[in-house]
Amino acid sequence: MKRHRHLRLMVSFLFGTIAGAALMTLLYGQKLDSLYLERDTLYYSNNQKNKELQQIRGELDKHAEQDARQRANSEQIQKVQVEVETDEPFHEEEIKEKVRSILEPFIGKSIHWVSNDPSVLDTMLKERTIQLPDKNKKAMIQLQLKYIAFIDSQLKIWVNAREVSDKDVSFRSR
Amino acid sequence: MGEFWSTTVLNYFIALGVVLGGALLGGIGAFLGNTPPMNSMEQLSEQLKIWALVAALGGTFDTIRSFEVNILGGQLNQVAQQLVFILSAFFGAHTGTVLIRWFIQGEL
Numbered sequence: 001m002k003r004h005r006h007l008r009l010m011v012s013f014l015f016g017t018i019a020g021a022a023l024m025t026l027l028y029g030q031k032l033d034s035l036y037l038e039r040d041t042l043y044y045s046n047n048q049k050n051k052e053l054q055q056i057r058g059e060l061d062k063h064a065e066q067d068a069r070q071r072a073n074s075e076q077i078q079k080v081q082v083e084v085e086t087d088e089p090f091h092e093e094e095i096k097e098k099v100r101s102i103l104e105p106f107i108g109k110s111i112h113w114v115s116n117d118p119s120v121l122d123t124m125l126k127e128r129t130i131q132l133p134d135k136n137k138k139a140m141i142q143l144q145l146k147y148i149a150f151i152d153s154q155l156k157i158w159v160n161a162r163e164v165s166d167k168d169v170s171f172r173s174r
Numbered sequence: 175m176g177e178f179w180s181t182t183v184l185n186y187f188i189a190l191g192v193v194l195g196g197a198l199l200g201g202i203g204a205f206l207g208n209t210p211p212m213n214s215m216e217q218l219s220e221q222l223k224i225w226a227l228v229a230a231l232g233g234t235f236d237t238i239r240s241f242e243v244n245i246l247g248g249q250l251n252q253v254a255q256q257l258v259f260i261l262s263a264f265f266g267a268h269t270g271t272v273l274i275r276w277f278i279q280g281e282l
Contacts, residue, residue, distance in 0.1 A: 018199070025201040026277075029212040036210040 075111050078153040080104070085146065086161040088139070091132050095141055095161045098130045103157070111150055118148055125159065140164050178255060185230040185259050186266035192226035193219055193270025212278045219274035223267045230263035 025032075080103045082096045102124060106114065114120065125145045132139040146158040197219040204214035231237050237256055244252040 018202070021202045021205075022198045025198065025205060025211050025215075029201060029215070029278075030280075032205065033210040033212040036213075 076153060077106050077109055077111055077114065077150075077155045079155070080106060081151075081154055081156045083156065083158045084161050085158065086141075088141070088161070088163060091139065091141070094132050095130070095143075095159075098132075099125070099143065099157075099159055102128070102130075103155070106155060111153070111155075114148075114155065115150060121145060121148055121157065129164065178258075182258055182262040185263040186269075189226040189230040189263040189266030190270045192229050193222050193267050194273065196222040196226070197270070197274050215274055216278050219271045223271050226267035226270065227260070227263045230266060231259060 080100055082099045082103070084092050084095045084099070086092055086095060088095075103121070106121075122145045125143045128143045130141050130143065132141060140163065141161045142164045144160040144162075146160050148158075149156045197215045200218040200222075201211040201215040205211040237260065240256055241253060244250070244256070
């Protein structure tokens with residue numbers, strides 16, 4: 001008898017559980033459905049975003065690779081541009097040409113190397129005297145480095161050039 | 175109430191109970207199985223309709239066989255009774271489906 005009572009209680013409990021679950025489904029089913037829908041939408045948009053992210057990451061890698069390649073090329077001095085400040089405007093182009101030829105060994109050298117130690121350039125040009133072919137007289141021009149700048153892979157330098165008389169010059173072989 | 179009417183009402187409610195109970199408990203199962211419960215209930219109510227009819231009539235084969243026997247035996251009122259049983263079971267199942275649909279969609 002006692003066993004039967006327990007069985008009845010257990011079955012009642014089971015029925016109660018089922019009834020409670022059914023009631024919960026009836027009460028909150030609508031809300032649950034909309035939550036499931038929202039979850040599916042979020043899954044979908046999340047997947048889309050992930051795909052987009054993968055695509056952008058791939059593109060970024062590609063661009064980074066291209067940039068690295070480009071940078072490797074642009075990190076070398078490709079061209080030397082010379083600006084001259086002089087009292088001899090008629091000799092400006094010749095002075096520029098001379099200075100450019102002095103600095104020719106820098107073409108192909110690393111920009112970092114030069115920018116880390118710009119005194120190399122200064123040493124090259126310090127009190128350097130160049131001779132210009134002049135019909136009337138022997139023009140001696142002394143150079144002095146003023147500024148340097150790097151524009152992409154181009155080395156731009158500003159040089160002061162002043163004419164010196166023969167007696168001012170002490171020739172040094174270079 | 176005569177036996178005919180009591181059987182008719184019984185068939186109606188059996189079919190109704192199969193659809194309502196099946197859909198409701200199926201909804202609980204769907205919730206436990208991580209699927210939308212209301213949507214599952216609506217689908218189940220449609221799918222269970224035919225099985226509710228079968229369950230209410232106690233197996234289609236017997237009913238069809240009784241048609242044969244009664245028609246051949248000339249007992250047409252028995253055939254009409256069987257038809258009413260089928261119809262009552264059908265209406266019971268249909269009522270269950272419609273009730274579930276109204277409940278879920280919230281409109282008539």
